[in-house]
Amino acid sequence: MKTEERYDLGKLVTYKPNKRLPIYNWFRFKEAFSPNFVKLMLSQFDLHEGTWVLDPFCGVGTTLLASKERGVNAVGIDAHPVCSFVSKVKTRDYHLETLKESKRDVFSRRFEKLDLKGIDPLLRKAFSSYALEDVLFFKSEIGKIKDLVVRDFFVLALVVSAMRVSYAVKDGAVIRFFKKKHPPLRKVFRTTVKKFIRHLRKAEFKPCEIVVKQGDARRLDFLETESFDSVVTSPPYLNKLEYTRAFDVEEVLLKELIGIDSTKAYLGADRERGQGVFPKLDLPPIAKAYFSDMELCLREMYRVLREGGKAALVVGQGVFPDGIVESDVLTAKLAESVGFNAEKRIVVNKRVATRERTVKIGVALESILLLAK
Numbered sequence: 204m205k206t207e208e209r210y211d212l213g214k215l216v217t218y219k220p221n222k223r224l225p226i227y228n229w230f231r232f233k234e235a236f237s238p239n240f241v242k243l244m245l246s247q248f249d250l251h252e253g254t255w256v257l258d259p260f261c262g263v264g265t266t267l268l269a270s271k272e273r274g275v276n277a278v279g280i281d282a283h284p285v286c287s288f289v290s291k292v293k294t295r296d297y298h299l300e301t302l303k304e305s306k307r308d309v310f311s312r313r314f315e316k317l318d319l320k321g322i323d324p325l326l327r328k329a330f331s332s333y334a335l336e337d338v339l340f341f342k343s344e345i346g347k348i349k350d351l352v353v354r355d356f357f358v359l360a361l362v363v364s365a366m367r368v369s370y371a372v373k374d375g376a377v378i379r380f381f382k383k384k385h386p387p388l389r390k391v392f393r394t395t396v397k398k399f400i401r402h403l404r405k406a407e408f409k410p411c412e413i414v415v416k417q418g419d420a421r422r423l424d425f426l427e428t429e430s431f432d433s434v435v436t437s438p439p440y441l442n443k444l445e446y447t448r449a450f451d452v453e454e455v456l457l458k459e460l461i462g463i464d465s466t467k468a469y470l471g472a473d474r475e476r477g478q479g480v481f482p483k484l485d486l487p488p489i490a491k492a493y494f495s496d497m498e499l500c501l502r503e504m505y506r507v508l509r510e511g512g513k514a515a516l517v518v519g520q521g522v523f524p525d526g527i528v529e530s531d532v533l534t535a536k537l538a539e540s541v542g543f544n545a546e547k548r549i550v551v552n553k554r555v556a557t558r559e560r561t562v563k564i565g566v567a568l569e570s571i572l573l574l575a576k
């Protein structure tokens with residue numbers, strides 16, 4: 204496999220550029236990549252209107268939204284209920300007049316205090332009682348919306364607004380709680396809804412089909428064999444497998460507001476698995492389980508791609524106390540073992556990795572793997 208260094212592309216595989224991009228910035232997700240990375244890959248793979256792209260780890264829908272800008276059809280799968288919900292809401296087609304009418308309705312009634320009895324303890328920790336009372340009041344207002352697409356739009360805006368006034372602070376996979384003064388939730392919610400509608404009004408999408416499903420990338424039996432022209436994705440990073448714990452408050456909020464399926468299927472979760480992959484390598488058990496799961500995911504990607512189809516995977520190397528695990532190189536090896544031709548590894552970022560904050564372990568790379576069927 205050829206290796207190329209392109210540190211000029213480093214920023215494109217991070218969330219940073221999305222912070223200022225309408226719709227892309229509706230939900231902050233540090234693990235996301237940017238639409239310009241996706242568009243670069245769509246161009247490189249010559250994907251035009253009418254073709255199909257798959258993102259089996261779609262996160263908050265960057266691949267799907269960028270494809271929608273290009274008129275490329277896309278399917279996105281994510282195991283996390285919050286991610287799949289966010290992806291759905293960001294990529295749907297809306298009738299703006301209906302959203303505006305619903306906005307008038309939702310904000311027209313006078314506040315009514317509802318009983319907080321029976322509310323989830325995590326929500327009590329994460330919010331002031333004023334904020335929670337507002338959440339419950341708006342839950343009942345949003346509940347009156349009959350059109351589920353419109354209802355979900357308001358639910359996402361409410362969750363995002365609630366997080367703005369919440370006591371929760373994310374610290375990697377851990378959530379800490381700090382009480383603080385906050386503006387009234389109804390004010391933040393109204394501003395957020397207005398902003399979301401403004402973003403939609405300015406968006407330039409081309410007609411195409413976008414499908415989002417909560418599911419497991421290891422088992423894509425609902426997708427037809429050889430039905431995609433390309434895969435553009437980024438699997439969870441080896442030593443950041445539990446980062447989705449950081450969305451526990453959003454998840455409980457969503458459960459409270461609309462009820463969601465919380466089944467999760469994290470790669471590497473079953474540590475007993477994977478003793479057979481890379482038998483000669485002395486990998487930590489979680490890494491073995493992870494690669495054994497990755498093999499299943501790659502098999503599925505290979506199956507659903509058409510002959511000649513291409514895949515781009517953004518992969519970060521794993522940092523462990525005993526050293527760096529070269530996940531990009533190992534993923535490429537697995538890809539070849541299931542039939543792919545690993546055409547190129549483009550190294551886009553390198554970071555010094557330390558143990559106990561000071562002891563240098565090595566340099567961890569982040570790469571784009573280009574694969575072909």
Ligand SMILES: C[S@@+](CC[C@H](N)C(=O)[O-])C[C@H]1O[C@@H](n2cnc3c(N)ncnc32)[C@H](O)[C@@H]1O
Binds near residue numbers: 264280436468
């Ligand atoms: C690196 S993030 C992808 C971010 C995405 N590229 C974006 O721009 O938002 C990896 C995603 O994989 C999801 N995931 C983890 N295990 C999964 C599985 N077994 N099947 C599908 N998705 C999974 C996580 O929930 C996470 O959203």
